[in-house]
Amino acid sequence: MAPLRLNREVQLFVIAALLCLAPCASAHVGSPDVFYDGNAGPYRLFVTVNVPQVIPGIAEVQIRAASGDVKRIATSVSRLTGGGSRYAPVPDVAIRSTVDPRLFTSSIWLMEYGSLRLQIKASGTQGDAEMSVPVASFARRNLAMPRWLGALLIALTAGLAIGAVSIVGAATREARLSPGAQVTEAARRSGRVAIVISGVLVVAIFYFAFAWWTFDARQSAMMTKLFRPPPLSITVESGNRLKLKAADSQWSKYGVMNKLLPDHGHLMHLFLIRTPGFDRFWHLHPAHAADGTFDLNLPPLDAGHYTVLADIVDESGFPWTLVGAIDLPGNTENGASGDDSGGSFPALNTTRNDSVDVLEDGTRVIWQHDPLAANHSLILHFTVEDPGGHPAADLEPYMGMGAHVEIARSDLSVFAHIHPSGSAPMAAVMLAANTEGSRGQSMAGMTMQGGSKMEMPSKVEPDFSMPYGFPKPGLYRIFLQFKRAGKVETAVFDTQVR
Amino acid sequence: MDTAAHHPGLVQVRPFATTVAAERSGSIPWFVWCLAAATTFDAFGGYWDISWHISIGRDTFWTPAHMMVYLAGILAGVASGYSILNTTFGSSPQAKDSSVSVWGFRGPLGCFVAAWGGIAMLTSAPFDNWWHAAYGLDVKIVSLPHSILALGEAMISFGAVVLVSAHLNRASLEERPKLNRLLLYVGGIVTFGSALFILESTPMEFMHSPRFYGAVARAFPIALIGVSSVSSSRWPATTMAAIYTGLFLAGLWIFPLFPAEPKLGPVYQPISHMVPLWFPVLLIFPAIALDLLRQTSALRWGNLKAGVVAGIVYMTVFVAVQWPFGDFLISSAARNRFFGSIYFGYSDPANTFYNPYEFIAHGTTAAFVGGMALAFGWAIVFCCLGMALGNWLKTVQR
Numbered sequence: 001m002a003p004l005r006l007n008r009e010v011q012l013f014v015i016a017a018l019l020c021l022a023p024c025a026s027a028h029v030g031s032p033d034v035f036y037d038g039n040a041g042p043y044r045l046f047v048t049v050n051v052p053q054v055i056p057g058i059a060e061v062q063i064r065a066a067s068g069d070v071k072r073i074a075t076s077v078s079r080l081t082g083g084g085s086r087y088a089p090v091p092d093v094a095i096r097s098t099v100d101p102r103l104f105t106s107s108i109w110l111m112e113y114g115s116l117r118l119q120i121k122a123s124g125t126q127g128d129a130e131m132s133v134p135v136a137s138f139a140r141r142n143l144a145m146p147r148w149l150g151a152l153l154i155a156l157t158a159g160l161a162i163g164a165v166s167i168v169g170a171a172t173r174e175a176r177l178s179p180g181a182q183v184t185e186a187a188r189r190s191g192r193v194a195i196v197i198s199g200v201l202v203v204a205i206f207y208f209a210f211a212w213w214t215f216d217a218r219q220s221a222m223m224t225k226l227f228r229p230p231p232l233s234i235t236v237e238s239g240n241r242l243k244l245k246a247a248d249s250q251w252s253k254y255g256v257m258n259k260l261l262p263d264h265g266h267l268m269h270l271f272l273i274r275t276p277g278f279d280r281f282w283h284l285h286p287a288h289a290a291d292g293t294f295d296l297n298l299p300p301l302d303a304g305h306y307t308v309l310a311d312i313v314d315e316s317g318f319p320w321t322l323v324g325a326i327d328l329p330g331n332t333e334n335g336a337s338g339d340d341s342g343g344s345f346p347a348l349n350t351t352r353n354d355s356v357d358v359l360e361d362g363t364r365v366i367w368q369h370d371p372l373a374a375n376h377s378l379i380l381h382f383t384v385e386d387p388g389g390h391p392a393a394d395l396e397p398y399m400g401m402g403a404h405v406e407i408a409r410s411d412l413s414v415f416a417h418i419h420p421s422g423s424a425p426m427a428a429v430m431l432a433a434n435t436e437g438s439r440g441q442s443m444a445g446m447t448m449q450g451g452s453k454m455e456m457p458s459k460v461e462p463d464f465s466m467p468y469g470f471p472k473p474g475l476y477r478i479f480l481q482f483k484r485a486g487k488v489e490t491a492v493f494d495t496q497v498r
Numbered sequence: 499m500d501t502a503a504h505h506p507g508l509v510q511v512r513p514f515a516t517t518v519a520a521e522r523s524g525s526i527p528w529f530v531w532c533l534a535a536a537t538t539f540d541a542f543g544g545y546w547d548i549s550w551h552i553s554i555g556r557d558t559f560w561t562p563a564h565m566m567v568y569l570a571g572i573l574a575g576v577a578s579g580y581s582i583l584n585t586t587f588g589s590s591p592q593a594k595d596s597s598v599s600v601w602g603f604r605g606p607l608g609c610f611v612a613a614w615g616g617i618a619m620l621t622s623a624p625f626d627n628w629w630h631a632a633y634g635l636d637v638k639i640v641s642l643p644h645s646i647l648a649l650g651e652a653m654i655s656f657g658a659v660v661l662v663s664a665h666l667n668r669a670s671l672e673e674r675p676k677l678n679r680l681l682l683y684v685g686g687i688v689t690f691g692s693a694l695f696i697l698e699s700t701p702m703e704f705m706h707s708p709r710f711y712g713a714v715a716r717a718f719p720i721a722l723i724g725v726s727s728v729s730s731s732r733w734p735a736t737t738m739a740a741i742y743t744g745l746f747l748a749g750l751w752i753f754p755l756f757p758a759e760p761k762l763g764p765v766y767q768p769i770s771h772m773v774p775l776w777f778p779v780l781l782i783f784p785a786i787a788l789d790l791l792r793q794t795s796a797l798r799w800g801n802l803k804a805g806v807v808a809g810i811v812y813m814t815v816f817v818a819v820q821w822p823f824g825d826f827l828i829s830s831a832a833r834n835r836f837f838g839s840i841y842f843g844y845s846d847p848a849n850t851f852y853n854p855y856e857f858i859a860h861g862t863t864a865a866f867v868g869g870m871a872l873a874f875g876w877a878i879v880f881c882c883l884g885m886a887l888g889n890w891l892k893t894v895q896r
């Protein structure tokens with residue numbers, strides 16, 4: 001029972017969400033948990049945040065230190081930007097595992113929707129350091145009442161109702177009698193009338209209470225729905241020009257698509273995946289138009305049914321993925337440019353469990369992994385070798401990073417676009433790293449130089465590690481994209497997750 | 499011969515020859531004190547819990563504020579339960595003679611009401627727990643589960659009022675002052691509790707809006723007028739309003755002396771001490787007006803006309819004093835520890851998302867006038883209900 005000016009706050013929050021935070025989609029698709037690999041000063045930490053189903057709710061945090069020199073970790077939550085980002089609550093000390101002293105666990109309350117920040121303070125043999133991890137906070141479901149609780153409530157409230165009516169009857173019948181006086185027939189009649197009237201009132205109160213409950217349940221469902229992505233409206237113009245916009249009147253009204261943050265160089269990362277085989281895949285970067293729409297010229301691709309996924313980041317740092325579908329005619333003109341990449345690949349194979357992909361030019365990409373299980377924090381580790389079997393020495397940064405990975409479940413109920421730092425969008429990570437107290441923070445593959453600017457080392461090592469956790473079992477395709485000798489390569493791996 | 503016929507004076511002064519022995523000796527039964535204490539713990543625990551949530555945020559089942567509320571429920575349940583069982587199965591004819599019957603059990607009416615309140619409080623607990631899981635940790639006072647809890651607490655208080663009223667109505671002249679003081683104390687705590695329930699509608703920026711006045715129109719009159727009708731004091735409503743005012747001022751000035759830090763984020767305000775609730779509303783003035791009205795012989799206190807007049811007087815005086823006081827609270831002159839316009843909970847985005855020193859917009863003139871008219875209507879309705887309650891409380895004997 002905290003903020004007292006809540007009605008006004010709820011109104012303001014909803015307006016702010018529409019204006020500034022934007023109706024926040026699930027981070028990626030079906031993959032809401034946060035996986036992060038970064039450095040708090042000298043300490044490398046792998047962070048997993050299992051976000052709750054409802055907001056406010058408790059998120060479970062696991063932090064694994066890469067080395068044994070971390071002795072203490074404390075966590076707290078604030079907003080990523082704006083009001084609420086300046087102050088922090090008293091941090092909670094994470095519990096250090098007695099079995100694995102590098103593992104720390106903590107439970108944090110996510111009290112609000114939107115872009116939040118998990119602040120981590122690490123203390124160890126090399127002193128104290130801080131790190132911030134962006135956390136996208138939104139509700140995903142409404143909980144039904146268990147049968148036993150419903151039965152208990154019905155029993156208790158029925159008892160209370162009968163009790164109330166009975167007490168009213170007794171009050172009418174006897175309460176005004178002098179001590180020792182007998183109840184008259186007139187008093188009994190009055191008591192019965194009072195019971196009937198109070199019974200009607202009790203029924204009315206129950207009706208009102210259920211109406212109130214229904215209203216609150218609808219409000220909760222509305223907030224959950226508000227934080228689902230609007231559909232992506234896609235049209236093809238002039239043969240090979242794709243035009244995209246969010247099909248939502250509130251978005252248009254508040255100009256949401258005109259208030260986006262560039263995420264590793266682009267306002268939108270668009271993925272075209274031909275279904276059901278996933279045999280055509282493109283990672284494209286549409287241009288932003290003044291009216292809030294995005295458009296691009298299609299690369300050469302074969303006709304077919306394509307699922308279109310658009311990753312964007314709003315100005316608060318909240319990521320969301322708009323999803324649409326379209327039947328595209330074949331296109332032979334090459335509209336791809338700049339950082340666009342993709343091509344043709346073998347169809348999704350239910351029997352394969354890949355660990356090596358050999359590309360057209362002989363490049364070998366090796367994915368070292370044990371059998372995968374859902375809901376486990378993992379490190380996806382890839383190695384790139386040249387055709388001679390040696391570690392590739394000519395890798396270059398691709399959009400500021402060593403590699404990008406897109407993970408898609410066969411039914412596209414899960415789609416995640418991740419990087420060496422993890423699943424949080426780079427724009428949000430930059431916002432988190434730019435806050436006071438986070439100096440010395442760096443992400444995997446990048447370091448903070450002096451002030452707040454992240455700089456990418458010029459040399460890219462041929463080993464990529466990315467933290468992730470598959471949210472549910474099934475068949476997945478992993479697209480690994482990196483740049484070698486001026487050309488963007490895409491390796492694919494199919495895998496079953498238990 | 500019939501004692502009453504030969505000693506009419508005795509009948510008038512002490513009409514109930516079988517008055518409970520405790521009343522002859524001038525002592526108030528222990529379970530009456532328990533219900534009064536339960537009412538006190540409920541209200542104090544509620545104030546403390548709200549302050550806790552806006553200062554620290556994180557709480558557990560075992561926080562001191564929660565313990566006070568549990569204690570209230572336990573006290574009410576044990577005291578009422580003992581009284582009922584003792585009356586039902588005990589051997590005291592006097593106790594049975596002064597009891598009502600519900601489902602075969604006998605006991606003072608106030609104890610049945612308070613026991614009902616305790617069970618309602620218990621019912622709200624698992625419901626509130628599930629509500630948090632389903633809809634998130636509710637961050638408001640007035641939710642359905644909290645309302646069931648508040649109803650339970652209100653019934654414990656009402657049970658205490660009924661119990662004390664019944665004793666007062668049976669008491670001798672010598673015993674009445676003590677019972678009257680207890681009655682006004684309980685009435686004051688009830689008023690304090692009502693103020694907590696409408697807290698979300700009474701911050702300073704609402705003091706020029708119908709929402710504020712509608713809330714005060716509904717929250718206070720029933721207790722003020724109902725209890726006043728039973729009391730033998732000349733200034734019962736004033737006394738109850740003074741108790742509420744004094745307690746809120748005490749909280750305003752004392753709570754910030756204790757250190758506290760937020761343990762939940764995001765944090766919008768720097769908090770280093772417990773955040774108190776707001777400056778009390780100026781209930782004391784309409785309460786004085788009600789007492790003056792009650793004293794006048796021009797109005798027969800307790801009938802419908804008196805209820806209508808009381809409602810109009812109550813709201814008119816309230817608006818007349820609170821409206822300009824709202825201007826003062828918004829101004830820089832009130833931004834100090836005495837008046838408390840500087841305090842905001844840690845999660846209150848005051849001065850970030852909104853300006854707390856501005857009255858909220860009340861829409862069109864027609865909406866404002868309509869809202870205020872409705873507030874006056876509520877005041878009349880609830881004053882009439884208070885009159886009806888008072889008329890009944892004056893006659894309660896068991």
